[in-house]
Amino acid sequence: MDAHISVQNLHVWYGNLAALTAISVDIPRHGITVIMGPSGCGKTTLLKSFNRFLELNDTTRISGTVAVDGHDVYAPGVDVTAVRKRVGLLAQRPTALPMSIFENVAYGMRIHQPHLDKSALAIQVQHYLEVAGLWHEVAQRLDAPATALSIGQQQRLCLARGLAVEPEIILGDEPTSALDPISSRHIEQKLLELKQRYTTVIVTHTLRQAKRLADYVIFMYLGEIVEAGPAQQLFTNPQQERTKEYLAGVF
Amino acid sequence: MGIFEIRSDAGRDTRPASARHRQDAIAQRWSLRITFIPLIVLGFVAIALIVRAWPILQTYPLIALLFGTVWKPSAGQFGLWPFITGTLWVTSVGVILAVPPSILTAIYISEYAQTRTRLIIKPILDVLAAIPPVVYGVWGLLAVVPFVESVLVPGLSGALGFLPLFASNQPTGFSVLAGGIVLAVMITPLIIAVIYEILHTVPNDLRQASLAVGATRWETIWRVLLPYIMPGIIAAIVLGASRAFGETIAVLMVVGNVPKVPTSLFDTAYPLPALIANNYGEMMSIPLYDAALLMVALVLLVVVFIFNLIAMMILRRFVR
Numbered sequence: 001m002d003a004h005i006s007v008q009n010l011h012v013w014y015g016n017l018a019a020l021t022a023i024s025v026d027i028p029r030h031g032i033t034v035i036m037g038p039s040g041c042g043k044t045t046l047l048k049s050f051n052r053f054l055e056l057n058d059t060t061r062i063s064g065t066v067a068v069d070g071h072d073v074y075a076p077g078v079d080v081t082a083v084r085k086r087v088g089l090l091a092q093r094p095t096a097l098p099m100s101i102f103e104n105v106a107y108g109m110r111i112h113q114p115h116l117d118k119s120a121l122a123i124q125v126q127h128y129l130e131v132a133g134l135w136h137e138v139a140q141r142l143d144a145p146a147t148a149l150s151i152g153q154q155q156r157l158c159l160a161r162g163l164a165v166e167p168e169i170i171l172g173d174e175p176t177s178a179l180d181p182i183s184s185r186h187i188e189q190k191l192l193e194l195k196q197r198y199t200t201v202i203v204t205h206t207l208r209q210a211k212r213l214a215d216y217v218i219f220m221y222l223g224e225i226v227e228a229g230p231a232q233q234l235f236t237n238p239q240q241e242r243t244k245e246y247l248a249g250v251f
Numbered sequence: 252m253g254i255f256e257i258r259s260d261a262g263r264d265t266r267p268a269s270a271r272h273r274q275d276a277i278a279q280r281w282s283l284r285i286t287f288i289p290l291i292v293l294g295f296v297a298i299a300l301i302v303r304a305w306p307i308l309q310t311y312p313l314i315a316l317l318f319g320t321v322w323k324p325s326a327g328q329f330g331l332w333p334f335i336t337g338t339l340w341v342t343s344v345g346v347i348l349a350v351p352p353s354i355l356t357a358i359y360i361s362e363y364a365q366t367r368t369r370l371i372i373k374p375i376l377d378v379l380a381a382i383p384p385v386v387y388g389v390w391g392l393l394a395v396v397p398f399v400e401s402v403l404v405p406g407l408s409g410a411l412g413f414l415p416l417f418a419s420n421q422p423t424g425f426s427v428l429a430g431g432i433v434l435a436v437m438i439t440p441l442i443i444a445v446i447y448e449i450l451h452t453v454p455n456d457l458r459q460a461s462l463a464v465g466a467t468r469w470e471t472i473w474r475v476l477l478p479y480i481m482p483g484i485i486a487a488i489v490l491g492a493s494r495a496f497g498e499t500i501a502v503l504m505v506v507g508n509v510p511k512v513p514t515s516l517f518d519t520a521y522p523l524p525a526l527i528a529n530n531y532g533e534m535m536s537i538p539l540y541d542a543a544l545l546m547v548a549l550v551l552l553v554v555v556f557i558f559n560l561i562a563m564m565i566l567r568r569f570v571r
């Protein structure tokens with residue numbers, strides 16, 4: 001397997017609470033990897049270890065390595081903003097920045113490509129809004145405040161904003177949990193379209209969504225990985241008792 | 252907690268339901284009445300000031316009082332302009348000196364500091380905010396005035412004295428600048444506290460949305476947080492200005508108190524609160540003197556009231 005992200009012996013503590021214990025797993029390039037498991041088992045923590053969001057909390061301690069294309073993102077001297085530019089995150093709650101729709105998408109580009117001229121910027125903004133499937137709904141009101149959009153539209157706007165800095169990896173932390181069913185399907189559809197070009201890692205707590213999206217599955221329980229493998233194999237022929245129980249809806 | 256324990260010791264409440272409801276109604280009525288006391292006090296103070304200031308408002312047009320430049324009560328001249336400009340100068344200098352470091356400090360504590368650092372710095376700032384003004388006044392007298400006189404006047408006035416703002420027109424350190432420095436130190440903790448609280452109402456999701464695309468903390472602060480909290484920063488500045496505007500003792504100890512319109516940072520000043528504090532109760536035999544001073548008090552009350560109203564209206568938006 002061509003591993004895009006390779007986690008080796010990762011431990012994470014929040015204060016004294018061990019949230020992740022001895023995690024080692026490879027995440028394949030392209031396609032959608034789904035992280036499943038009951039609430040509180042460390043899915044978000046594992047996901048946020050990939051874009052170095054764990055360190056936003058100053059009680060967090062981390063040991064082990066998370067390598068993207070073979071380079072440990074926790075190695076000394078690594079530019080954390082460069083990591084986050086490569087590894088985009090779609091948050092659980094859609095969060096439009098308090099600025100216009102246009103500026104939301106342009107936000108990261110203005111930071112990473114400050115010399116981009118106006119027309120080039122406009123072309124890029126349109127492109128990413130199209131990729132996120134939002135362009136036709138907002139083309140006439142790009143200067144309107146983004147917070148006026150519906151929640152579902154805001155999540156697609158967040159997708160556009162994330163894609164606009166050209167990441168290689170898209171992380172999604174239950175990205176549809178705040179959305180209505182139609183908006184959820186919309187996001188799922190987009191993720192399926194994008195998986196040819198991006199390595200996508202999605203946390204979900206709904207089994208049905210996992211089955212719709214997953215090419216590869218990581219099943220976690222109490223801060224450890226119980227089982228990981230291709231979706232087909234894990235859903236039809238799980239090796240571990242816990243996985244079987246979870247799939248059967250025991251917990 | 253205690254009340255409940257006594258109750259439970261005494262056994263079950265056997266009074267009829269109507270008695271309990273009556274008790275509840277009385278409690279509600281009285282807590283409501285007591286809550287309105289501050290409002291009533293404010294009303295009484297305002298009415299008293301209006302009544303007592305009335306004679307001078309009838310004798311001279313308000314414009315003549317506010318913009319008159321000569322203060323000679325014994326000659327019947329009550330021009331307040333030197334005091335109004337004195338207040339404006341000292342307040343402006345204080346606010347201008349206080350705001351940039353206050354914003355940066357609030358940002359540091361809220362956005363950069365580790366929890367432990369925050370837990371140390373916050374109480375220190377709260378203590379600074381609680382130091383009695385007269386202490387700041389003494390510090391101003393012993394440290395700031397000499398500093399202005401021996402360092403800032405030769406330095407700034409020497410280099411930039413050709414600008415009226417920095418001209419040295421009198422030999423002492425008692426000056427607008429000394430007052431401004433003392434005020435800046437006094438209002439800084441207040442402004443920091445307000446901005447810090449506002450930063451705390453900003454949802455973390457917003458910060459993370461920015462950081463997630465590879466923005467630095469500073470880019471997040473500059474491009475997202477500051478625009479978002481700008482109205483709150485303005486409210487914090489207004490509150491600080493209001494505090495500075497009404498500050499009396501600390502300022503009057505260091506500004507020289509000469510009733511002359513200042514034109515330079517190194518001129519003396521005589522702010523409105525100092526005028527009242529220095530003179531009320533003395534020479535009250537002069538006709539209209541008392542009314543003039545109480546009119547000044549009324550002006551202070553109205554201005555501070557309006558400042559606070561504006562700040563509160565803005566801050567309402569930031570309730571979490």
Ligand SMILES: Nc1ncnc2c1ncn2[C@@H]1O[C@H](COP(=O)(O)OP(=O)(O)O)[C@@H](O)[C@H]1O
Pocket residue numbers: 014017019037038039040041042043044045046057
């Ligand atoms: N910021 C934090 N501080 C302390 N404990 C946390 C924090 N975030 C998560 N935890 C704890 O770490 C464990 C894993 O959390 P999380 O990764 O959010 O789980 P999941 O996303 O699977 O629900 C939980 O027990 C949770 O309570």
Ligand SMILES: [Mg+2]
Pocket residue numbers: 043044045
């Ligand atoms: Mg989670």
